[in-house]
Amino acid sequence: MKHPGTKSVLRAGLLWLLPATFLLVFFYQPLLAILRLAFSPAFEGSWQGESTAQVLKPLGFTFWQAALSTLLTLLVGLPAAYLFSHFDFKGREALRLLSLLPFILPTVVVAACFNTLLGPRGWLNLGLMALLNLSEPPIHMLQSLPAILLAHVFYNTAIIIRLVGSAWSRLDKKLVYAAQMLGANPWQAFREVTLPLLLPAITGASLLVFLFDFTSFGVVLMLGGPQFATLEVEIYTQALYMLNLRLAAVLSLVQLACTLLVAWLQSRVSQLRYGKAALSAERANLRPPRGAAEKTFTVVMTIILVLLILTPLISLITRSFVTLEAARGERGQVQTGFTLRYYQELFQNRTGSLFYVPPIMAVRNSLVYAALTVVIAIVLGLLGTYALNQPWKANRIFEPFFMLPLGASAVTLGLGFLVTFRQPAWSVLPFPLLIPIAHALVALPMVVRTLLPALRSIPSSLRQAASTLGADGRRVFCEVDLPLLLRPLLVSMVFAFTISLGEFGASSFLSSPQTPTIPVAIYRYISQPGALNYGQALAMSSLLLMVCAAGIFLIEKIRLPGEELY
Amino acid sequence: MIKRSLIFGALVALLLGGCIGQTPAASPTPVPEVQVLTVMTHDSFAVSAELVQQFEADNGVKVNFIKGGDAGTTLNRLILTSLGGTPEADVFYGLDNTFLSRALEQDLLEAYAAPALAEIPAEFQLDLSNRALPVDYGDVCINYDKAWFQEHELPVPQSLEDLTKPEYAGLLVVENPATSSPGLSFLLATIATFGEDGWQSYWQALKDNGVVVVSDWETAYYTNFSGSSGRGPQPLVVSYASSPAAELIYAETPLTEAPTGSIVADGACWRQVEFAGILKGTPNRALAEKFIDFMLSQPFQEDMPLQMFVYPVLPSAKLPEAFVKASEVPQKPATLDPELIAQKREAWVQAWTELMLK
Numbered sequence: 003m004k005h006p007g008t009k010s011v012l013r014a015g016l017l018w019l020l021p022a023t024f025l026l027v028f029f030y031q032p033l034l035a036i037l038r039l040a041f042s043p044a045f046e047g048s049w050q051g052e053s054t055a056q057v058l059k060p061l062g063f064t065f066w067q068a069a070l071s072t073l074l075t076l077l078v079g080l081p082a083a084y085l086f087s088h089f090d091f092k093g094r095e096a097l098r099l100l101s102l103l104p105f106i107l108p109t110v111v112v113a114a115c116f117n118t119l120l121g122p123r124g125w126l127n128l129g130l131m132a133l134l135n136l137s138e139p140p141i142h143m144l145q146s147l148p149a150i151l152l153a154h155v156f157y158n159t160a161i162i163i164r165l166v167g168s169a170w171s172r173l174d175k176k177l178v179y180a181a182q183m184l185g186a187n188p189w190q191a192f193r194e195v196t197l198p199l200l201l202p203a204i205t206g207a208s209l210l211v212f213l214f215d216f217t218s219f220g221v222v223l224m225l226g227g228p229q230f231a232t233l234e235v236e237i238y239t240q241a242l243y244m245l246n247l248r249l250a251a252v253l254s255l256v257q258l259a260c261t262l263l264v265a266w267l268q269s270r271v272s273q274l275r276y277g278k279a280a281l282s283a284e285r286a287n288l289r290p291p292r293g294a295a296e297k298t299f300t301v302v303m304t305i306i307l308v309l310l311i312l313t314p315l316i317s318l319i320t321r322s323f324v325t326l327e328a329a330r331g332e333r334g335q336v337q338t339g340f341t342l343r344y345y346q347e348l349f350q351n352r353t354g355s356l357f358y359v360p361p362i363m364a365v366r367n368s369l370v371y372a373a374l375t376v377v378i379a380i381v382l383g384l385l386g387t388y389a390l391n392q393p394w395k396a397n398r399i400f401e402p403f404f405m406l407p408l409g410a411s412a413v414t415l416g417l418g419f420l421v422t423f424r425q426p427a428w429s430v431l432p433f434p435l436l437i438p439i440a441h442a443l444v445a446l447p448m449v450v451r452t453l454l455p456a457l458r459s460i461p462s463s464l465r466q467a468a469s470t471l472g473a474d475g476r477r478v479f480c481e482v483d484l485p486l487l488l489r490p491l492l493v494s495m496v497f498a499f500t501i502s503l504g505e506f507g508a509s510s511f512l513s514s515p516q517t518p519t520i521p522v523a524i525y526r527y528i529s530q531p532g533a534l535n536y537g538q539a540l541a542m543s544s545l546l547l548m549v550c551a552a553g554i555f556l557i558e559k560i561r562l563p564g565e566e567l568y
Numbered sequence: 569m570i571k572r573s574l575i576f577g578a579l580v581a582l583l584l585g586g587c588i589g590q591t592p593a594a595s596p597t598p599v600p601e602v603q604v605l606t607v608m609t610h611d612s613f614a615v616s617a618e619l620v621q622q623f624e625a626d627n628g629v630k631v632n633f634i635k636g637g638d639a640g641t642t643l644n645r646l647i648l649t650s651l652g653g654t655p656e657a658d659v660f661y662g663l664d665n666t667f668l669s670r671a672l673e674q675d676l677l678e679a680y681a682a683p684a685l686a687e688i689p690a691e692f693q694l695d696l697s698n699r700a701l702p703v704d705y706g707d708v709c710i711n712y713d714k715a716w717f718q719e720h721e722l723p724v725p726q727s728l729e730d731l732t733k734p735e736y737a738g739l740l741v742v743e744n745p746a747t748s749s750p751g752l753s754f755l756l757a758t759i760a761t762f763g764e765d766g767w768q769s770y771w772q773a774l775k776d777n778g779v780v781v782v783s784d785w786e787t788a789y790y791t792n793f794s795g796s797s798g799r800g801p802q803p804l805v806v807s808y809a810s811s812p813a814a815e816l817i818y819a820e821t822p823l824t825e826a827p828t829g830s831i832v833a834d835g836a837c838w839r840q841v842e843f844a845g846i847l848k849g850t851p852n853r854a855l856a857e858k859f860i861d862f863m864l865s866q867p868f869q870e871d872m873p874l875q876m877f878v879y880p881v882l883p884s885a886k887l888p889e890a891f892v893k894a895s896e897v898p899q900k901p902a903t904l905d906p907e908l909i910a911q912k913r914e915a916w917v918q919a920w921t922e923l924m925l926k
Contacts, residue, residue, distance in 0.1 A: 039651060044651050113787060139801075224783060228744035354618060417645070417649075510635070510637075529612070530612075531814040536797035
């Protein structure tokens with residue numbers, strides 16, 4: 003591997019062709035277009051760099067909250083990843099699947115969920131007030147930094163669970179046993195064997211979580227409140243409200259530079275001492291928890307995950323079936339009761355509006371975009387991962403650039419899309435196709451981050467053995483790589499699917515109002531006053547949860563025939 | 569062995585084929601020579617399907633709508649894309665008086681002296697060059713939770729000054745004017761009422777009295793406001809004068825009275841007038857004129873209230889019953905010269921941010 007021949011450089015180049023073209027056309031081109039506009043004379047007067055505080059203040063806060071959120075997410079996510087990759091217990095599959103659902107919920111709905119739980123009149127405060135005989139709600143969680151952190155953990159724990167869990171479960175236990183046999187205690191075995199082998203997956207997953215938190219927008223705006231502003235929030239305000247495109251562009255560039263830096267650091271750390279380990283099938287490592295310690299761990303972790311992830315989801319779904327204000331304002335009293343009204347109302351176009359969309363159509367639109375996103379992201383992601391795996395020096399420079407779309411400001415890129423693809427030269431491209439393309443831009447780095455550590459951990463001896471036995475390149479891929487990559491591939495598919503299903507910003511920017519996705523439809527309801535509108539938004543959100551759960555369930559059912567052999 | 573990869577390949581192909589087969593957008597259906605008119609508007613735009621279909625049939629045209637966020641972001645998006653090349657649309661609807669001057673300054677619109685202007689009251693015709701034509705109006709007002717004030721036996725505040733009194737401490741939630749359209753409107757109402765010298769001390773008093781600031785209308789109304797389904801802690805919220813009518817129409821069980829009301833005292837509300845205009849450089853000028861006429865026609869004007877919860881500018885347009893019953897129209901809403909707003913808006917928002925959030 004130390005002397006890359008021209009052959010492998012050529013191969014890397016060929017593999018790079020498609021993903022690189024995609025990124026150049028759909029990421030770097032619109033980005034450059036909007037930057038060129040921002041620094042054109044039209045925005046001469048808008049910002050001259052007179053106040054660096056306008057950049058440094060949001061930058062500082064963005065780093066601080068992202069670092070804190072990532073640490074907290076790891077704190078919950080790593081034990082959870084251990085739980086799911088080692089123990090077989092009742093409800094394991096269900097809990098694992100449900101833990102992904104927060105990922106797709108639009109922020110406006112999460113804000114509503116948290117309010118019904120933690121708000122001044124949420125059930126936690128009501129319960130505590132009744133229990134402790136208080137007259138004032140004791141918990142003030144909303145509109146604060148803890149609310150931002152909690153929401154970030156709620157959203158992103160699944161990334162750690164999936165990425166680290168998937169790597170952990172494929173790790174061959176024999177290595178740990180061998181270390182223990184040689185006299186290492188469990189801690190030493192973990193530190194010397196498990197941790198180094200898991201490091202690429204852990205740092206990769208942390209990088210993703212960090213970047214999602216770093217570019218956080220809705221959570222900060224809605225749950226944090228106006229006293230908090232990340233770079234992304236500032237970019238949005240400056241570009242779309244203040245029309246100060248110059249400052250927005252400067253902030254976007256700072257955000258991109260930070261993303262590059264962090265991605266580069268991660269690739270250094272993960273290359274430091276990754277080893278190659280023999281792999282085993284996921285289920286082979288699973289066993290029921292034994293002994294008091296393992297049983298307690300399983301129970302405690304399950305409770306934490308249920309509290310953190312399930313209660314907000316359950317409160318949302320419950321609320322979509324419950325009416326609270328039968329005759330508010332008339333009797334001054336809140337009445338509760340079961341209702342299907344919100345769901346029934348979804349199927350009615352009461353005002354005969356042109357933009358009314360039956361729920362089935364919104365679901366269909368969302369599913370079509372999600373399926374396209376999965377295909378684009380997986381095909382390009384696989385090619386990109388193999389390209390990055392070639393022993394070519396330039397790869398080290400390219401790798402961080404692959405992560406860049408995750409750190410790009412959605413507003414800046416969105417405006418870039420409009421400036422670039424609304425031009426006559428691009429009119430051949432059906433415009434709604436840009437939606438799955440935009441979603442794939444976000445999903446692609448996740449796919450690469452998931453596949454790369456898995457591909458790198460395949461011992462080359464396996465491939466060499468296959469070649470020696472007479473298998474050609476394609477055979478080696480199908481017989482060796484594919485079975486070993488299947489799990490990570492499914493993880494990437496699930497992520498691409500959920501990213502697309504839950505995405506709101508680009509969809510609302512690019513979709514035609516007559517063909518909205520589910521999140522766009524949800525937003526439409528919740529941006530109008532009235533009990534029915536609120537109820538319909540919650541009903542539509544519950545529908546989104548169900549569609550997503552069904553999708554993930556089906557994707558995870560994909561099996562290779564004879565996979566049990568591995 | 570080969571079978572295995574075949575099955576996987578078939579699966580991918582199925583997935584691929586499946587979605588290509590059903591993509592509505594990806595299949596380029598050969599469209600016959602039907603002209604397309606593109607209308608750029610804000611997220612709250614809604615219209616009866618029947619009306620638009622009638623317009624399309626009458627003029628042999630397909631109308632395409634693009635929604636660009638709220639009033640402010642839609643305009644800014646139009647400006648940015650126009651600077652970057654061709655404008656995104658032929659007609660723009662949803663420009664309001666807080667952003668009027670910016671649109672005129674950027675020279676986005678072409679003049680059109682629509683015949684219907686003769687019937688529209690002069691108070692709405694803020695652009696004398698007829699580039700921005702008034703279509704509807706509404707008022708940003710403080711909504712109150714009727715039940716809350718009944719239960720607490722507290723009189724509903726009657727003016728902006730009342731809100732600084734200790735009995736109303738911590739009861740009002742407002743939106744950040746830097747990120748919310750109604751938030752900006754309310755700030756302008758206070759500037760109109762207390763003057764350029766007085767508004768900052770008014771807001772200082774509000775701040776001392778525990779006013780709650782959130783980023784957007786959705787959070788204010790559904791998370792913080794106690795009169796909405798979100799059952800939040802504050803019984804007073806900056807919303808629209810027509811919100812009580814919406815609460816009545818979208819009530820879960822038929823109500824005889826709206827659960828909320830609006831404070832419509834003189835100077836307490838901000839009058840928002842919304843305009844439409846023909847975008848400069850459109851190749852479909854004749855059709856665009858027809859669409860403007862359509863928006864100013866009686867059927868469209870009467871359709872608007874229930875679709876968008878705004879009031880028609882055409883005096884002859886009849887209002888729906890819920891509007892007459894639940895929504896009060898303020899007699900003397902606050903207004904400011906659009907010119908002055910254009911000059912000072914950023915400075916005011918900046919000063920407000922310094923005062924309230926730092």
